[in-house]
Amino acid sequence: MERVDAVIVGSGQGGVPLAADLAAAGKQVVLFERRSLGGSCINYGCTPSKAFLAAAHAAGRARQAAALGIHAEVRVDFAQVMERVRSIRDRFNQGVEQRLVKAGVRVVRAEGRFSDGQTITGGGVSVQAPLIVLNTGTSPQLPEIPGLREVPVLTNLNFFDQKNLPEHTIVLGGGYIGLELGQGLARLGSKVHLVHRHAHLLNSEAQQVSDVLAEAFHRDNIDLHLGVRVDQLHYEQGIYTLHLSDGSTLTGEALLVATGRRPNTDALDAPAAGVELDEQGYVKIDEQFRTTAPGVYAIGDVAGQPAFTHVSWEDYRRLTAILKGEDRRRDDRVLGYAVYTEPQVGRVGFTGEQAKKQGFKTRAVTLPMTYIARAIEWGHDLGFYQLVVDSETDRILGATLVGYEAAELVHVLLAHMQAGSSWQLLEQSVHIHPTYGEALPSLARLLT
Structure with a gap:
């Protein structure tokens, strides 16, 4: 020993x-x-x-x-x-x-x-x-689908070992792994069907986020099958056949499973x-x-x-x-994260619904990307920015950004929240024109 x-x-x-x-x-x-x-x-x-x-x-x-x-x-x-x-x-x-x-x-x-x-x-x-x-x-957590564990499937563990692009790919799961890798395959030339048992993509996020991503995926020729489950799965001679609960049938040469961890x-x-x-x-x-x-x-x-x-x-x-004896805790920093689809999803803090469940009295404002000069000029006008604030203290409680490079931009809100800023401080900031970041003071200005 x-x-x-x-x-x-x-x-x-x-x-x-x-x-x-x-x-x-x-x-x-x-x-x-x-x-x-x-x-x-x-x-x-x-x-x-x-x-x-x-x-x-x-x-x-x-x-x-x-x-x-x-x-x-x-x-x-x-x-x-x-x-x-x-x-x-x-x-x-x-x-x-x-x-x-x-x-x-x-x-x-x-x-x-x-x-x-x-x-x-x-x-x-x-x-x-x-x-x-x-x-x-x-x-990866494999769902309880009869026969699934007996057939070769893709997960994030072996996905990057691929050398040949599947002509047709079926993706199980509408979380961030399934969305990122599914859209990536589609943009590289595979015909992608995405199956998700919930009624909207990224079901832990607001419906508005799902709606934008659904439109983006439509533009990438991805077929979405939402609110359905897989009833039967067959695998023969390298072809997967999935029978869905809505009566439809899907076939493909690759099956990517991204249904949880x-x-x-x-x-x-x-x-x-x-x-x-x-x-x-x-x-x-x-x-x-x-x-x-x-x-x-x-x-x-x-x-x-x-x-x-x-x-x-x-x-x-x-x-x-x-x-070392210092006072730190498991949740003592503002949490931000992102989904690297295109458009990206940048998130920090609470959504309006989450804040209300925590007992906050809130105000929320939303600015569509179609109102942002840089987004129009560059052709990236799919998405929106949303800000949630405490109506009693004016502190910023959270933000959801869906748009081009939103994962970078959300750090502005994260820094404000870590510093305990009010929305007024954001509104007073002079951001450079024309940028995507310029829209953040404009977003806060909707609260005036």
Whole structure:
């Protein structure tokens, strides 16, 4: 039995910097990783998907430039697109390994599991430590469709290993993974059918967001099948046949399943350490990431935190401060996120409905993209900006931006909210003309 200062299980975007910092401070640190270093973000999520979308959206914009009088012939080399995606992924992955080696972290390439409350075992190695941090993330959740588990399907785990573009693709799921990858395939030349059991896309967002995305997908020749389920699935000679609850039938050479996530806790043997899980299998934590076992913490989406890289990274910063005795909590920063469809969805804080459920008295205003000079001039007039404020204090409570590069623009609202700004401060700001950002003071001005 080896004894060290800390054990990290999982090399996601919280676990890696935490391990590196602890090792750089002179601690003996062991990190267990059963797959590729860097977690979902680098290997199966942010990095490859955004490299993939860089090509897809370039193709889509070229085709849509016809509205500006520019008629382009687009030829997609899918094999080259995917080779570039994998090369970027591999380079980032190697960077993670180099960082850990340089910091002096011992990496065990094996699945780590609890032997007891202070011991992790895997790959023939057993390590005991007073500090154990779980950062094991999540994996694709396959829906309960008869026969689905017996056929080869695409998920975000293997999507980026493709070398040939499917002529027809069926996408199950209308969340951000299904929307991003589905639109990307369509823009690269695959005929895409998207099936979603809810009545609108991104069903956790407002209906207005779904309506804009549905129109965008229509322009990309994507067929939407909303509010339906898959009753039967057949797979023969490389062809998938899906029978839907509305009586329709779909066929395709590829089936992408993006219907949800499940926590990577099955292999941990959490009961052996006294680490409690909730009914969905997520690690239970308190406001400072403590599990129900002394000395064991959990960060990132395995602990039910919002499933975003920037959240996991901030969890690392939070936990680092907590271990030093500082007062940080799991939700002590304004949360923003984005969906990288085109148009993009940029979100921060509450929607109007969410704010009301939290007991706020609210005011909300909306500005269509068709009212924004830059959007009209550049032909990006699909979408809207919406602002929600507290009617009693005038503080900004949230914003939803749907439009070109909304993921960049939403940071303006995030910074205002983190600073506790009122909508009047935003309204008084002089933004540059003509820009998309110029519309934010105009949006706030609707409250006057």
